[in-house]
Amino acid sequence: MEWYTSNPGWWGDVSGALVPHPRMLMMPGIERHFDASEATKDMASHFTNNLSQTRMVVPAPRNAAASQKPPLKFLIYGRTGWIGGLLGKICTKQGIPFEYGKGRLEERSQLISDIQSVKPTHVFNAAGVTGRPNVDWCESHKMETIRTNVVGTLTLADVCREHGLLMMNYATGCIFEYDDAHPEGSGIGFKEEDKPNFTGSYYSKTKAMVEELLREYDNVCTLRVRMPISSDLNNPRNFITKISRYNKVVNIPNSMTILDELLPISIEMAKRNCRGIWNFTNPGVVSHNEILEMYKKYIDPSFKWANFTLEEQAKVIVAPRSNNEMDASKLKKEFPELCSIKESLIKYVFEPNRKVPLGGETKRN
Numbered sequence: 266m267e268w269y270t271s272n273p274g275w276w277g278d279v280s281g282a283l284v285p286h287p288r289m290l291m292m293p294g295i296e297r298h299f300d301a302s303e304a305t306k307d308m309a310s311h312f313t314n315n316l317s318q319t320r321m322v323v324p325a326p327r328n329a330a331a332s333q334k335p336p337l338k339f340l341i342y343g344r345t346g347w348i349g350g351l352l353g354k355i356c357t358k359q360g361i362p363f364e365y366g367k368g369r370l371e372e373r374s375q376l377i378s379d380i381q382s383v384k385p386t387h388v389f390n391a392a393g394v395t396g397r398p399n400v401d402w403c404e405s406h407k408m409e410t411i412r413t414n415v416v417g418t419l420t421l422a423d424v425c426r427e428h429g430l431l432m433m434n435y436a437t438g439c440i441f442e443y444d445d446a447h448p449e450g451s452g453i454g455f456k457e458e459d460k461p462n463f464t465g466s467y468y469s470k471t472k473a474m475v476e477e478l479l480r481e482y483d484n485v486c487t488l489r490v491r492m493p494i495s496s497d498l499n500n501p502r503n504f505i506t507k508i509s510r511y512n513k514v515v516n517i518p519n520s521m522t523i524l525d526e527l528l529p530i531s532i533e534m535a536k537r538n539c540r541g542i543w544n545f546t547n548p549g550v551v552s553h554n555e556i557l558e559m560y561k562k563y564i565d566p567s568f569k570w571a572n573f574t575l576e577e578q579a580k581v582i583v584a585p586r587s588n589n590e591m592d593a594s595k596l597k598k599e600f601p602e603l604c605s606i607k608e609s610l611i612k613y614v615f616e617p618n619r620k621v622p623l624g625g626e627t628k629r630n
Contacts, residue, residue, distance in 0.1 A: 337536070339363035340383045342370065342421065343391030347502045348435055351495070351528055352389055359532070366392075370417025376424045387535045388425050389433045390418060400468040400586075407467055414471040419478060426484045433535050438489035438520065438546060439463070439587035440473040447590065450518065454592030457489075457542040465585030476542070488531055488545035491591060492521040496614050498564070505614070508553055509560055513573040518550035520591040521606055525613040530600055539599070544591040547606040556610065563615040 339356060343349025344365040356363040364383045368375025370392055380388075394413045396402030403410045418434065425432040440461035443449045461473035479485050492504040500506055504521065508514045522545055531545070554572070561568045579585065597603050604612060 337361050337387070338383065338385045339387050339389055339535075340366055340379060340385035341389045341391065342366040343389075343393070343435075346391055346393075347495075347500065348490075348493070348524070348528070349389075349391035351524060352391060352532075355529055355532060359529075361532070370421050371412050373420050373424060376421055380424065380428050380430070385430065387433060388421070388430050389435075389531075389535070390421055391435045393418070393435075394468075396468060400466050403466065403468040403471075410467060410471050414468075415475045418475050422479055422482045422485050426482055430484065431535065431538060431540070432482075432485045433531060434479065434485055434487045435531075435545075436476055436487045436489050437469070437472045438491035438544060438589070438591050439466075439469050440476065440489075441589040441591070442587050443589055449588070449590075452590070454520065454590040455544070456592045457544055457595055463587045463589070465587065469587055480542070483540060486534060486540050487542045488534075489543065489591065490522045491546050491589075492519055493524050494521055494610070494614060495524040496617050498614075498618055505556060505560065508557065509568070509570075511570075513571045513577070514553045514557070515575055515578050515588075516552050516554045516572045517575075517588045518552045518590065519588055520544075520546040520550055520593070522546050523604075523606070523609040523613050526604060526609050530596075530603070533600075537599075543596055544593050545596065546591045546593050547604060547609045548593040548597055549605045549607065550590050551606045551610065555607070559610060559615050563619045563621055566621055 339352075339361060341349055341352050341356075341363055342365070344353070349365070353363060353365065364385075366376070366379045366383075366388075368379045370376070370390075392413065394403065394406075394410045396406075396410075422432050422434070438455075440463055441447070441455045441459070442463040442465070444462060447453050447455055461469075461476070464470045464473060476487060479487055493502070494504045497503060498506055498509075526547070527545060534543075557568070557570050593603070
């Protein structure tokens with residue numbers, strides 16, 4: 266080491282080593298002549314002099330833009346879920362490259378492997394346990410619910426933070442219920458900074474737990490979804506589909522999320538680097554009866570239903586249900602074009618599915 270440091274001329278000009286694929290640096294035999302003989306020194310000197318004169322020039326690609334990586338690439342968890350599937354369709358429509366995560370949320374090594382192979386710019390978490398056919402399932406499957414909704418979500422958020430990635434997390438607003446400060450029909454909704462006050466179902470309890478912990482992660486955007494509705498009226502997860510198949514329904518005004526309008530907004534929020542907690546509902550509230558009146562008007566004039574009270578409902582379900590109004594002013598300020606819940610229902614759900622013509626007669630197939 267002492268000899269090499271005192272004879273810097275031996276190395277010559279090695280700047281060619283910085284050139285991609287430097288062919289001249291690997292001339293056969295040169296690397297093996299490391300004795301201090303005069304002949305070797307002469308040969309090395311001759312080689313390095315030639316190298317400085319014949320340094321490779323790498324031409325710029327003809328289409329530089331085409332060779333660049335796409336500006337966005339999404340990694341989505343929840344491929345088999347409703348929201349996860351819709352996100353994939355929206356990305357395809359918008360031409361945004363994306364891949365679905367293969368790893369299980371609670372398996373850290375699998376999440377790291379996904380991120381390293383996909384190299385995403387954003388991660389979307391639409392995975393989670395909601396229970397089949399409904400949240401009552403969670404009451405008897407508490408360990409499974411914790412594993413995904415708490416451990417899995419936190420693990421993904423932590424891995425994303427380690428890799429400098431923003432995580433868009435589809436959470437729930439079913440962690441509140443009307444109270445004295447937010448009475449039903451008052452128009453006073455729960456805000457983003459309000460602490461959850463509903464733990465009637467184990468599903469909601471785990472969601473409230475994880476939201477509180479995620480507040481500490483500055484790389485997470487939590488979107489509080491409520492009673493999601495889409496234009497697919499055959500989907501059993503659709504709130505309209507659910508209540509249209511019940512024999513009886515309660516009639517309580519609630520904040521709700523029209524996915525056809527809001528999921529594209531969530532992608533835009535990712536582009537804008539939105540973080541923190543957001544009430545992800547359309548402004549205002551709508552009651553069960555108002556939705557079913559629209560269903561009757563646009564879809565089936567012969568449709569009938571009956572109401573029952575919360576006390577009567579409690580006899581046929583395992584866990585209580587959340588009923589509340591969310592304050593969507595933060596989202597409305599960011600996206601002024603956002604429709605109110607009733608406007609959105611008509612524009613995105615009932616008009617596209619209209620079976621009753623304006624004259625009032627049912628269309629014949």
